[in-house]
Amino acid sequence: MGLKSQPLLILTMLTLVTASAFAYELQTTGESGARLRWPGATVELAVSESFDESSNIRGADQAYEAIARAARAWSSVAGIEIVLSRSKELSVSPPGRRGDGVSLITIAQTPENLLLFTGPNSGRPAVTRLFFDKKGRILEADIVLNPYFSTSTDGSLGSFDLESTLVHELGHAIGLGHSAVFGASMRTNVARNGLYSLPFTSARTLSRDDIAGARALYGPDDSDGACCGSLSGSVGRAPGDESEVFVWLEEKETGAVGSMTRANDSGEFRIDGLEPGAYHVYSRDAAHGAAYLGQIEVKKDVNSELMSKAGSTAGRSLLSGVGFNGQLSTIAVPVNAGRSFKIYVSGTGVLTDLELGISAPGIEVDLSSIEFPDYGKEVSVTAFVVDVEGSVPEGEYTLRLFRDGELVDCIVGAITVERLPNPWSHREP
Ligand SMILES: [Zn+2]
CATH class of the missing domain: 2.60.40.10 (Immunoglobulins)
Known part of the structure; x- marks a missing residue:
C-alpha cells in the first residue's frame, strides 16, 4: 500500500465515526413543570409478543431475559420496582392527554409505531413516549424500538444491543432525562455494536450518575441504608454569558465521576441521590472549558452547599x-x-x-x-x-x-x- 492511499483511509475512518453515534429520543405528552415520576413504588410494563416474532432481533430467544435484566438494573439500585408481563398488544398509544392505560415495550412494525421513526427520528434506535398529569405524575410509558433497525442480544456486529437500549429507555420510562456524562447509560448518544471494533454493551451497566438520577426520584433501594445526600450551590457566570454550564462531582478517593447536572441561567444547581463521601466538584461550559470549584463532604439526608465564583474561566473548550x-x-x-x-x-x-x-x-x-x-x-x-x-x-x-x-x-x-x-x-x- 503506497503512501498516497493513506489520506483516503483516514477519511473513511472519520466517516465511519460520524455514522456510529445515534441520538436517543424522548417524547413527552402533557404539560408539567414538575419533575416526572411514578406516584407509586411499582411500575408495570407489558412486553409485546412482537419481540418473539420480529425477524430483526438476532438472538431473539434471549430477548425477554435481556429486557428483564435491564429492568432489574434500575430496580436493584432505587426504590422502584419494574414488573414485567407479556402482552399481545403491539402499538404505542397515540399522542394525547392519556394513553390506553397499558405501558408497553414493543418492536412491532405497525403503522402507529412506524410513525415514530419518520423525519429527524428516522435514525433513532428507540423512542419512549411518556404520559403524565399536571403534577408530573407519570401515567403511562410506552417504549418503541425502531422496527427497521437490527437489534441483538448477542453483540452481533452492526446491530443495536437490546439490553443497553432497554436500560436507556427504561430510564426514561421512570422519569429520567439525558446525562451529559460520557459512559452513562442515560447519555444522549448510542453506538451500534462494532464502534471501536467492540460490542456496545457498556450501557448495560448503570453509571453512578444514572444511579444518582434514579435515587433522586425514588430514593435508594432497601439494601442501601447509607444513601443519600445532596449538593446544591452556584457557579460564577460572566454577565451575558449564555453558554450551558455543567457541574459534576468526582469521588475524592477513586476519581470516579459521581454525578453531573446542568446549572440554570443564574448558575444555580442541585444534585440529589448522592452516595455519602468526600468529592471534588468541577464545572465546564462548552465555550470556556473546565474549572475546579472545590471539595465537599456529602452526608446522608443532608444538603451540602457549595458557592463558587469560579466556573467562568478565561480559557476556551478544546x-x-x-x-x-x-x-x-x-x-x-x-x-x-x-x-x-x-x-x-x-x-x-x-x-x-x-x-x-x-x-x-x-x-x-x-x-x-x-x-x-x-x-x-x-x-x-x-x-x-x-x-x-x-x-x-x-x-x-x-x-x-x-x-x-x-x-x-x-x-x-x-x-x-x-x-x-x-x-x-x-x-x-
Ligand atoms: Zn434518550
Missing part, C-alpha cells in the same frame, strides 16, 4: 471527543482494570503543548507513548497509552487537559472501567 482502535466518537472508551489500552482524544487547536491526565489515581498516562496521528485539518488528535491498575474500581473517569499545571478542559466520563472484557489490550502492564 476537547470534543475520544476514540479507540483508530475511530473517534463521543462514546466512552471501555477499558478493564489491570491492563493497558491505547486511547485517542480529539479537539480543536493545538493539543501538543498540553498535558493529559485521567481523574483516577490508578490510571496512568504513559508519557512516552504520546503521538499525534493526522486526521486532517479539521481536528487535532492525540493518542496515548493508559495503564489501568488492577485496583481501579468500575466507573466513569474524566480525561483532563492541563496547561502549565492549570486545568483547561475535560471530557467527563471519557473512560469507563468495566468488567465486560475489552480484548484490545495494548500490552500487559
Whole structure:
C-alpha cells in the first residue's frame, strides 16, 4: 500500500465515526413543570409478543431475559420496582392527554409505531413516549424500538444491543432525562455494536450518575441504608454569558465521576441521590472549558452547599471527543482494570503543548507513548497509552487537559472501567 492511499483511509475512518453515534429520543405528552415520576413504588410494563416474532432481533430467544435484566438494573439500585408481563398488544398509544392505560415495550412494525421513526427520528434506535398529569405524575410509558433497525442480544456486529437500549429507555420510562456524562447509560448518544471494533454493551451497566438520577426520584433501594445526600450551590457566570454550564462531582478517593447536572441561567444547581463521601466538584461550559470549584463532604439526608465564583474561566473548550482502535466518537472508551489500552482524544487547536491526565489515581498516562496521528485539518488528535491498575474500581473517569499545571478542559466520563472484557489490550502492564 503506497503512501498516497493513506489520506483516503483516514477519511473513511472519520466517516465511519460520524455514522456510529445515534441520538436517543424522548417524547413527552402533557404539560408539567414538575419533575416526572411514578406516584407509586411499582411500575408495570407489558412486553409485546412482537419481540418473539420480529425477524430483526438476532438472538431473539434471549430477548425477554435481556429486557428483564435491564429492568432489574434500575430496580436493584432505587426504590422502584419494574414488573414485567407479556402482552399481545403491539402499538404505542397515540399522542394525547392519556394513553390506553397499558405501558408497553414493543418492536412491532405497525403503522402507529412506524410513525415514530419518520423525519429527524428516522435514525433513532428507540423512542419512549411518556404520559403524565399536571403534577408530573407519570401515567403511562410506552417504549418503541425502531422496527427497521437490527437489534441483538448477542453483540452481533452492526446491530443495536437490546439490553443497553432497554436500560436507556427504561430510564426514561421512570422519569429520567439525558446525562451529559460520557459512559452513562442515560447519555444522549448510542453506538451500534462494532464502534471501536467492540460490542456496545457498556450501557448495560448503570453509571453512578444514572444511579444518582434514579435515587433522586425514588430514593435508594432497601439494601442501601447509607444513601443519600445532596449538593446544591452556584457557579460564577460572566454577565451575558449564555453558554450551558455543567457541574459534576468526582469521588475524592477513586476519581470516579459521581454525578453531573446542568446549572440554570443564574448558575444555580442541585444534585440529589448522592452516595455519602468526600468529592471534588468541577464545572465546564462548552465555550470556556473546565474549572475546579472545590471539595465537599456529602452526608446522608443532608444538603451540602457549595458557592463558587469560579466556573467562568478565561480559557476556551478544546476537547470534543475520544476514540479507540483508530475511530473517534463521543462514546466512552471501555477499558478493564489491570491492563493497558491505547486511547485517542480529539479537539480543536493545538493539543501538543498540553498535558493529559485521567481523574483516577490508578490510571496512568504513559508519557512516552504520546503521538499525534493526522486526521486532517479539521481536528487535532492525540493518542496515548493508559495503564489501568488492577485496583481501579468500575466507573466513569474524566480525561483532563492541563496547561502549565492549570486545568483547561475535560471530557467527563471519557473512560469507563468495566468488567465486560475489552480484548484490545495494548500490552500487559
Ligand atoms: Zn434518550
